[in-house]
Amino acid sequence: MSAPAHSSHTRNPLDDERAHLAASRAALRAMRADAEALDITDVAANWVNAEVLRSELDARIRSLADLAHTPLFFGRLDYVPDRTFYIGRRHVHDAEGDPMVVDWRAPVSQPFYRASKKDPQDVAMRRRFGYAGGELTAYEDEHLTDPAEAETVSRLLQAEIERPRVGPMRDIVATIQPEQDEIVRAGIEGSLCVQGAPGTGKTAVGLHRVAYLLYTHRERLARTGTLVVGPNSSFLRYIEQVLPALGEMSVRQATVAELVSHVPVRGEDTAVAAHIKGDARMAEVLRRAVRSGVSMPQEPCVVVRGSRRWRVPAHELAGLIEELLARDMRYGAAREALPQRIAHAVLVRMEQAGEAPDDRVQDAVARNAAVKAVVKACWPVVDPAKLVLRLLSDANFLAEQADGILTEEEQKAVLWAKPPRGVGSARWSAADAVLVDEVDDLVSRTSSLGHVVLDEAQDLSPMQYRAVGRRCSTGSVTVLGDIAQGTTPWATASWEEALRHLGKPAAAVEELTLGFRVPRQVIAYASRLLPQIAPELKEATSVRESPGDFSVRACARGELDEAVVEACRASLRHEGSIGLIGAGDRLPALARALEDAGLSYLAPGTETSEGSRLTLVPAALAKGLEYDYVVLDEPAAIAAAEPDTRTGLRRLYVCLTRAVSGLTVLHAEPLPEALAEPYGAEETTGAAEAAGA
Numbered sequence: 120m121s122a123p124a125h126s127s128h129t130r131n132p133l134d135d136e137r138a139h140l141a142a143s144r145a146a147l148r149a150m151r152a153d154a155e156a157l158d159i160t161d162v163a164a165n166w167v168n169a170e171v172l173r174s175e176l177d178a179r180i181r182s183l184a185d186l187a188h189t190p191l192f193f194g195r196l197d198y199v200p201d202r203t204f205y206i207g208r209r210h211v212h213d214a215e216g217d218p219m220v221v222d223w224r225a226p227v228s229q230p231f232y233r234a235s236k237k238d239p240q241d242v243a244m245r246r247r248f249g250y251a252g253g254e255l256t257a258y259e260d261e262h263l264t265d266p267a268e269a270e271t272v273s274r275l276l277q278a279e280i281e282r283p284r285v286g287p288m289r290d291i292v293a294t295i296q297p298e299q300d301e302i303v304r305a306g307i308e309g310s311l312c313v314q315g316a317p318g319t320g321k322t323a324v325g326l327h328r329v330a331y332l333l334y335t336h337r338e339r340l341a342r343t344g345t346l347v348v349g350p351n352s353s354f355l356r357y358i359e360q361v362l363p364a365l366g367e368m369s370v371r372q373a374t375v376a377e378l379v380s381h382v383p384v385r386g387e388d389t390a391v392a393a394h395i396k397g398d399a400r401m402a403e404v405l406r407r408a409v410r411s412g413v414s415m416p417q418e419p420c421v422v423v424r425g426s427r428r429w430r431v432p433a434h435e436l437a438g439l440i441e442e443l444l445a446r447d448m449r450y451g452a453a454r455e456a457l458p459q460r461i462a463h464a465v466l467v468r469m470e471q472a473g474e475a476p477d478d479r480v481q482d483a484v485a486r487n488a489a490v491k492a493v494v495k496a497c498w499p500v501v502d503p504a505k506l507v508l509r510l511l512s513d514a515n516f517l518a519e520q521a522d523g524i525l526t527e528e529e530q531k532a533v534l535w536a537k538p539p540r541g542v543g544s545a546r547w548s549a550a551d552a553v554l555v556d557e558v559d560d561l562v563s564r565t566s567s568l569g570h571v572v573l574d575e576a577q578d579l580s581p582m583q584y585r586a587v588g589r590r591c592s593t594g595s596v597t598v599l600g601d602i603a604q605g606t607t608p609w610a611t612a613s614w615e616e617a618l619r620h621l622g623k624p625a626a627a628v629e630e631l632t633l634g635f636r637v638p639r640q641v642i643a644y645a646s647r648l649l650p651q652i653a654p655e656l657k658e659a660t661s662v663r664e665s666p667g668d669f670s671v672r673a674c675a676r677g678e679l680d681e682a683v684v685e686a687c688r689a690s691l692r693h694e695g696s697i698g699l700i701g702a703g704d705r706l707p708a709l710a711r712a713l714e715d716a717g718l719s720y721l722a723p724g725t726e727t728s729e730g731s732r733l734t735l736v737p738a739a740l741a742k743g744l745e746y747d748y749v750v751l752d753e754p755a756a757i758a759a760a761e762p763d764t765r766t767g768l769r770r771l772y773v774c775l776t777r778a779v780s781g782l783t784v785l786h787a788e789p790l791p792e793a794l795a796e797p798y799g800a801e802e803t804t805g806a807a808e809a810a811g812a
């Protein structure tokens with residue numbers, strides 16, 4: 120793209136901008152040299168201090184590195200009157216401390232993302248820069264206050280959206296859209312939920328929001344911590360470079376399974392059992408179970424001190440226990456409070472007898488063997504894993520705790536067929552681990568982080584939402600997901616319900632509808648499934664201009680593998696990444712076909728590179744990922760691999776919406792009904808062919 124011609128006889132503005140880039144680079148080098156030259160021997164009082172300071176300084180020096188392939192600034196704002204700011208990934212200042220580049224997250228940068236002709240926000244001109252291989256090669260201006268200038272779609276923005284994808288996920292800091300920016304910059308106090316169709320940038324927005332919050336509330340979040348929760352490790356590997364690219368290294372990323380890893384998960388539940396174990400009613404069953412060991416004393420507690428014996432009668436002890444049960448306290452905290460309460464009762468008696476005991480006496484009484492014996496008998500220690508184990512293997516115990524909460528059939532469904540011998544040998548399932556986590560929290564409060572981003576949230580069960588919710592009980596959360604992509608039988612039905620289980624019922628639900636990934640005709644084709652999988656949702660639109668290569672082809676049974684290999688070859692002739700997606704049990708055959716054809720392939724989550732661009736993706740792991748070209752093998756098999764029709768079609772919807780530039784669907788079995796209609800010739804361009812032939 121060339122720079123627009125400017126009428127003046129002076130230097131080409133591009134030269135001026137290049138000069139500013141060179142000067143900014145020099146300033147950044149000077150900042151780095153300053154940091155490197157800093158002598159900390161005088162300021163660090165001791166060895167530990169010196170170590171801490173050194174590592175902070177090293178991090179700062181690293182963050183000041185000038186990365187040749189990431190432009191130092193990507194935009195410029197000319198405010199009225201007469202103030203110019205260059206917007207980039209990080210702040211750069213000159214020797215006097217004046218800004219050469221301001222951080223995209225600073226308040227003065229906000230109009231770069233939000234200002235419009237309708238609302239110029241004091242900006243006279245917005246300039247976007249185009250780079251090629253680290254060189255500044257183009258710019259594009261919008262004069263927001265000029266009534267004569269028509270509003271246009273930015274070509275640089277469009278080029279960025281169309282740029283082929285290879286390697287890990289990229290940041291979108293140069294091209295965040297206004298509706299996305301509102302979410303990125305929403306205040307830290309409020310929790311938010313974002314419903315968005317495939318490719319509307321939910322993941323990108325969530326990660327940029329973390330970077331924004333860390334910039335704006337650095338100290339607070341350094342103390343309390345931030346966490347990004349994603350669906351599986353391939354997904355986490357795919358997104359893990361985005362935050363470091365934005366200069367943020369200290370954000371933890373985890374799956375829900377990793378958050379609740381109290382027991383080793385080796386077993387699997389039936390869909391029915393998993394559904395019940397994920398139901399919020401389980402929380403009440405567990406609460407009862409935890410307290411079920413509490414009993415009322417039959418004997419008085421007799422404390423001997425010196426020559427005197429102090430007696431607290433059984434009914435008074437029972438009163439203390441009942442009072443603790445009635446309070447909204449963690450089980451473990453109440454257990455710690457009980458000896459003090461009993462000791463207090465003893466102290467009252469001592470005072471009545473004319474003694475003047477102090478706090479030390481109360482502490483000593485609380486540690487007395489007789490008091491300890493009462494606590495041990497009446498308020499026993501609860502081991503979370505052992506308690507859940509008992510609940511799932513002892514039918515009578517479960518029946519008592521679940522009485523009036525779970526039906527008999529439901530109880531039967533969650534009981535282990537063969538009770539394990541102990542915690543170590545049990546075949547715990549993922550849902551069991553969440554139950555153990557719930558009990559753990561009933562015993563001692565889980566500590567809360569400052570902010571949690573929960574991505575692909577539509578798949579979580581109510582009990583999983585509770586597990587995430589307790590990790591942000593005093594902080595806030597950003598929930599991202601798409602109901603139409605919910606593929607677990609235990610998925611929570613609506614965002615309102617999900618937010619309730621998270622403990623954030625007042626959070627606002629926003630919707631993103633502009634799609635940045637999937638070409639228009641592909642999203643239109645996939646959206647035919649919406650009436651069956653999520654009738655309440657609107658069809659996504661696409662901002663992508665490229666119509667994309669899209670074809671649906673029927674083959675004879677014996678020829679499918681060969682056709683798939685051929686489609687992969689054809690895709691490899693284009694630039695960018697290629698994903699071959701198939702049902703789990705089709706994967707061995709597909710792998711063999713690729714190997715026989717001499718095509719090497721990667722596993723999902725492995726970084727693609729120019730030399731290795733083809734990934735073989737099981738349908739179950741496709742969620743959240745994207746490829747420039749997707750070859751989709753046998754839709755019917757993908758749908759059939761799920762326990763019910765709706766889940767099957769939702770899985771298919773996920774797989775159909777992974778493509779950026781091209782999608783080839785190949786099938787030997789009939790297509791699901793909604794997709795069988797030929798794709799209308801009037802809607803297609805290029806290679807689309809009739810489906811279901």
Ligand SMILES: Nc1ncnc2c1ncn2[C@@H]1O[C@H](COP(=O)(O)OP(=O)(O)OP(=O)(O)O)[C@@H](O)[C@H]1O
Pocket residue numbers: 279280289290291294295296299315316317318319320321322323324601604635636742743744745776
């Ligand atoms: N403002 C933007 N500018 C450029 N690219 C964007 C923008 N927003 C999103 N994208 C790109 O669109 C693609 C889809 O984004 P992302 O994966 O965040 O979507 P998603 O809503 O999480 O999708 P899914 O529902 O499939 O998980 C990514 O390649 C992302 O970088």
